[in-house]
Amino acid sequence: MKSKTKFSKKLLLTLNGTGQGYFTQPTISNKQIIFVCENDLWQVPLEGGRAQRLTSSRSETHSPVYSPNGQWIACCTMEEGEHDVYLMESSGGPLQRLTWLNSVTHIVSWSHDGQYIWFRSTHQAVHSRGSDAWIFRVSINGGPVERLPYGPAMTVDLQVNGKKGVVLGRNTLSNSRWKRYRGGMAGEIWVDKNNSGNFKRLFRDLQGNPVSPFWLRERLWFVSDHEGVGNLFSCTPEGGRLRQETFQKEYYVRFPATDGKALIYHVGGELWILDPEENSGPERETQIPIGWHSTKTRLQRRFFYGDEYWEETMIHPQGHEVALTARGKLFSMPFWEQAVRQHGIRDGVRYRMPCWLPNGKLAAISDAPLKKNKTKKLSAMEEQLDVFGSTPTEFPDCSHRLPPGRMQEIAVSPRFQHLALTTSRMELFLINAETGRISKLDDSKIREISDPVFSPDGRWLAYTKHLSLELTAIFLLDLKPSANGKRIKAKDPVQITQPVRYDFSPAFDPEGRWLYFLSSRIYNPIWDTVQTGTSFSRSMKPYLLTLKKDSPNPFEALPHAPGGQETGGTPAGDSSHETQDSNNSTTKQSKDSKKVALEIDLDGIAERIVEFPVSEGVYKQIIGLPNKVIFTEFPLSGALRDLEAEDNQDKDEGILWVYDFEKQEAETIAENVGIVQTSVPDESENSSRTMLYSSGDLLRALEAGVSVPEDTKTEKQHSRKSGWLDLRRIRISVQYQEEWAQMFQETWRLQKEFFWTEDLSGVDWKRVYQRYARLLPRIGSRSELSDLIWEMQGELGTSHAYEYGGDYPYSPRYPVGCLGADLVFDSKQKSWIFQKIYSGDIWKPNEHSPLAEPGVSVEEGERLLAVGGVPVDEHKTPGELLVHQAGQIVPLSVGQGTSKKKQVKGPKGQVSSVKNFEEDARQVLVKTLSGEQEVRYREWVRENIKTVDSLTGGRVGYLHIPDMSTHGIAEFHRGYLAQVDREGLIVDVRYNAGGMVSPLILEKLAHRHLGFDVPRWGTPESYPYHTLRGHLIVIANQFTGSDGDMFTTSFRQLQLGQLVGKRTWGGVIGIDGRYQLVDGTTTTQPQYSIWFHHAGWSVENHGVDPDIQVEDTPQSYINNEDPQLERTVKEMLRLLKEKPVLSVNYSPSPRRLLPE
Incomplete structure (x- = not known):
């Protein structure tokens, strides 16, 4: 191939002038290129020109590869719900499905004769991580699939022209998503020069992440970033004469492909070509001029309903309508009548934290442009407070700057135009929504301030603040506002509770008598049923503080005549309730008293705590009503019931209770409840209050504190009677290009705010934004946006910078039934x-x-x-x-x-x-x-137990921990408790996907055996109970990551035993998954970095080195061997020989003779 591939700038401008797509995953044959754009396959001549669309799929088509003769294209698509292998003629035509595997699948290559397609797949995977993918092949005529014996691998390529070389790529997915990665899962290139099954690993000491290996002519080519940016390199089959072939400076080279004559690849959304016959140097790299003309179907406007994407709500103070955000757009909606109103800019802006002001205006946090028709500059890409009038408008009545950081929680004064805001920077502010004046009220050095709430008269602000990492208390601020609220003279915050553990969720009694809160302070142990141990799973209760010194306990019943009603809740001495009519309704005296500013006796207030007469449990919210209080309780259930939801309290399974002070009793008024709000009517408002609660995707509005009507408890129809709101009245219009630009900006902004070091570990984050934002106009599908976000976040060079979920095109799901x-x-x-x-x-x-x-x-x-x-x-x-x-x-x-x-x-x-x-x-x-992974995993563990038992004569136990989450803690105890009496225990954490429970497992393994509990009959038992006497060895590999990394390095620091296997993944900067983008996408920010006494920061991007290195070669899989487990058993037998766990010779039992 000669210099005819040098395209003129004029040609590039001519073809590219109408806009370009995001061109990825190219394949080449006979001067024709097929690539992926907008989730479809396109074809263009090698010399460039107008591209032709070959497919028009409902879902995503990916990983196309030409057959050796160029007649066929193998690809994967989800047209019937799963990633499976399809075949089509390279000139276009119908897709023919070849596999039905219920797995994640990618095409990697073809056999030389063109009769078999080679693909990687998680079919028959034992472990849940995608790294347990193997290479399979299937005939172009369909039929049985065959798993190749090389073990886990990402790619395989066969040498051509009579050569027999096989190159196997392990861990060789794109290195652009974690740039400059150097951990244990960096790419491995294995070469078998003669196809004899004897593989040799190349570049063990290369300080880079080599991926995508393939043969071209007599040399082996691959992408590596050991020089800083991912570029193509080549070497001899033995790994010698390493040579750089491309010289990209900004974007990584990705998806290289060759037909043996030309070499093409993706760089920054474009396709490039390299002539392998020319001498090395950047001058032989050329961008392919593609004339791309698309209808951009996936960018066309789409419409959604509010029940699909509503996010946050705020009930109107008068209790007749709700303000909410749905897919980042701001709406207000009367519950059952009249029209839904949309406020603000329609597209490209996100509104959040909607709230009603006392003057009837609607406020929200937004990232809208600072001025009309102006695009924000990078330096001003922050959020603001927008205030809208009651009439829907595109632009707000006024906008105010916000304090630094991300606004986390908001509370509205019921009397003044005041908003209390907590921030990500652990500060508490008051902002005047009319003037924009900002006042800092408090800050924390430990964790974020939370739960702000105003008193009924707007004078006091209560909130939750950390005293330490393990204690939170309720604080109170006297704002001392002026009569019109324009000015405040806030006093210093006062701590008003003395926590035992966590005090949280303060709420004022509407009549100013009490301050309610929830507290975790009940240490009532619940015995474990499978091991000796207890937990305090039901540690919470509601409590109240009396705000006046002379206020008695409201739960003590007052005297009353036979047949009369108790007046608990209106105790003697409470001057605001001295008179009541015969129906216990508040008289004018108490009504007038509400207009008096609330005075609180702060002296000794923490001692005036009263416990609600309800059982301990798991409580989340508490809200005061006139002479009542409502609170939510969540049931306890096993975390494994839903492996995707670690905390079932996040599900809408709450029970809504009301405590009636007049009746002195609590009752359930609703079930399957999530978040609850109540209206806060003006002082002159005589109407009853309204409560609004979520239940899954639904919202329900009812009279506050009143039980759900019996005849509507199971009804889901939208009506005033049932209380259910018809959220499908909210109609959402989405312009994808504007929405994706906003999502991209917010992702960048979240990393800027939450990355664990202020300077983002030295990465020029503004420069990164500019580098990838220029590619946004190319994006034509949701998966392309995802790829761009991954690339951008990958520049951080840090673990746990993820993006997942979101609004992808609908593809029908017809999963394959599995037989196990x-x-x-x-x-x-x-x-x-x-x-x-x-x-x-x-x-x-x-x-x-x-x-x-x-x-x-x-x-x-x-x-x-x-x-x-x-x-x-x-x-x-x-x-x-x-x-x-x-x-x-x-x-x-x-x-x-x-x-x-x-x-x-x-x-x-x-x-x-x-x-x-x-x-x-x-x-x-x-x-x-619906899947077989769990069934295959159980068999794998059993076989390993049998192997260890056989090789050690039953002296040594074995267990596997698949993650450090709910599944992992369950598997650990299942294996540990059954084998704790062995002379040794092998703890296998290979393929451990991480989590957060490693301290619990380490605590158990670190127990020292101190003695025995010797019974008259039966077998002595260890003391402490369930303590291992024997030796410990841990097996880890490159797929042991996150909390698995932390477990292995801590195991070493505690000197509990030896570590066998391979260097671990190397990702220990934690996340919380707290933030979602407007379409439901979750982006994670590496926010919590781990430092170890013995290792410092070194585990991140390196991993944990084993004491005994054992490679798992392709040959070991070919021979059906597990060299890491075998070596561990060998080491354990050596330890048992050198340091045997001897049987106990008890000293003579004491004699207690009677005196003679």
């Missing part, structure tokens, strides 16, 4: 055999093979003959017949499959031979699984 078994095709008998059946935990629904169910009892070696009455064969695979059958009861025909034939007549009388299923088959009904 390995099925292989017997080419001789032309039938499918149950090679292995995974029993899993047979007692757990959905966690064992349905073939092992009582009454089904299919055995290994039997044959699957038909699914749903349709015969299976080489081309009609079981997976194809199980599409859309996940979780369904399916009839199977099973038997020995003698393949006897019988003659049948067709509809026109023709005779044909088919298998005779009736003679040999038996019919079974099975309920298929």
Whole structure:
């Protein structure tokens, strides 16, 4: 290939002048290029020109690869719900599905003869992380898939032109998403020069992250960032004569592809070409001029309903309507009547934290332009307070600057135009919504201030503040506002509670008698049922403080006549309630008293604490009502019930209680409750209060403190009677290009505010923004925006900078029903055999093979003959017949499959031979699984236990911890408690996905054995209970990450035992996943960095080095070996020999003879 690929600037300008797409994942053959843009495949000649769209998919099409002869394109798409392998003619045409695997799949290459497609897939994965993907192959005619024996790998490429070299890429996904990564999961290149199964790893000491290895001519090529930016390099098959081939300065080289003649790749949304025949140097790199003309379908405006995307709400003070944000847009909506109103700029702006002001205006935090029709400059890319009138307008009546940081919580004064704001920088401010005047009220040095709430007269502000990391208290501020509220003379904050643990969620009694709050201070131990231990899971209760010294306990009943009503809650001595009418309604005397400024006796207020007469539990909110108080309680449940929700308190499963001081009793008034709000009517307002609560995606408005009507408890119809609001009245218009630009800016802004060092570890973050923002006009699909955000955040060179979720195009989901078994095709008998059946935990629904169910009892070696009455064969695979059958009861025909034939007549009388299923088959009904990973994982753990037990004669135990979250803590205790009496224990944390429970596991492992509890009958028990006497060894690998990193380095620091395996991932800067973008995307900010006494900051971006390094080579997988486990067992046996765990020789028991 010669210099004809040098394109003129004039041609580039001519073709690119109408706008460009985000061109990725190219493949090349015979001077034709196919690439991905807008989730579809496009084709363009190598010399450039107008691109032609080949597909028009509903979902995402990715990883196209030309066949060796250029006739076919293999790719993956989700047209039927899963990432599977599809085939199409390279000139275009229908897609033909080849696999049905229920897994994440990517095309990697082809066989030389063009008969097989090689792809990586998590099919048959034991571990949940994508790093447990293997290489498979499938015929272009479909049929059985075959797993190649090389072990986990990302890519594989075969040398051409008579050469036999095989190059295997491990951990070789794009290095652009964590730039300059140097941890244990950096890319590995393994080469087998003769295709003999003898692989050698190259570049063990290269200080970079090599990815995407492939053959070109006589050399091996790959992308590496060891020189700073990801560029192409090449070397000999032995790893010698390393040479840089591309010289990009800003963007990483990605997705290189070659047909042996030319080399193309992606750089910053563009496609580039390199002539491998020319001498090395930047002059041989050329951008391909692509004339791209698209209808930009995925940028077209779309419409949504409010129930899909509502975010935050604020009930109107009069209790008749709600202000809310939905997909970042600001709305106000009367509950059941009249029109929904949208406020503010329609597109490209995010509004949040809506609130009603006492003067009826609507305020919200926004990132709108500072002036009309002006785009914000980078230096001004911050948020502001916008105040709107009652009439919907695009631009606010006024805008005010905000304090530094991100506004976290907001409270509105019921009397003055005051807003209390807490910030990410642990400060508390008061802002006047009319004048914009900002007053700093308090700050913390420990954690964010939270839960601000005003007193009914607007004079006092209560809030929660940390005293230490382990204690929070309620504080009170006297704002001393002027009569019109324009000025304040705030006094110093006063701590008004003495916490035992956490005091939080203050709320004022509307009549100024009490201040309510919730507190975690009940240490009532709950015994564990599987081990000796306790927890304090129900530590909370509601409490109140009496605001006047002479106020009695409101829970003590007052004397009353027989047949009369108690007047608890209006105790003697409370002057605001000296007179009541016969219906216990407040008289004019108490009404007038509400207009008097609230005075609080601060002396000794912390001692005037009174506990509510309710049971301890898990409480979240408390709100005061006239003579009542409402609070939410959340049930305790196992965290494994929903593995995606660590804290079930975040689900709308709360119980809403009301405590009535007149009746002196608490009752449940609603269930399945999330967040609750109540209206705060003006002092002159005589109407009752309204409460608004969430329940899943729903909102409900009812009279505050009153039980849900019996006849509407299960009703979901929208009506005044039921209280449910019709959020589909809110109609949302989305212009994607403007929305994505806002999301991109907010992502950048969140990192700027929350990254754990102020200077973002020296990264010029403004420069990074400018570098990637210029690519925004190219973005044409949601997945392209995701890729751009990942690239931008990758410049931080730090772990845990993630982006996931969001509004992706709808693709139908028809998951494949799984049988929990390995099925292989017997080419001789032309039938499918149950090679292995995974029993899993047979007692757990959905966690064992349905073939092992009582009454089904299919055995290994039997044959699957038909699914749903349709015969299976080489081309009609079981997976194809199980599409859309996940979780369904399916009839199977099973038997020995003698393949006897019988003659049948067709509809026109023709005779044909088919298998005779009736003679040999038996019919079974099975309920298929939606996935097999849990079932395969359980089998893998059991096999490892058997291996260790066999090799050590039962002396050593084994357990695996898959993560440091709910699943991991459960697996640890399941394995530990059953084997704690062994002479040694192997703790396997390979593939550990991280979490937060490593301190709990380390605490258990660090227990020192002090003695025995010796009974008269039976076996002595360790003291402390469940303490291991023997040796400990931990196995880790490059997929041990996050809290897995922290576990392994802490295990070493505590000197609990040896560490065997490979260097760990190296990512210990934690996140909280607190922030979502307008379409539901979660972006994470590396916010909490871990420093160790023995290792300092060194674990991040390096990992933890093992004491005994053991490589898991491709040969070990080919030979079905686990060298890391075998080496660990060998080391454990050595320890047992050198330092045996001896049986105990008790000293003579004491004698207690009677005196003679």
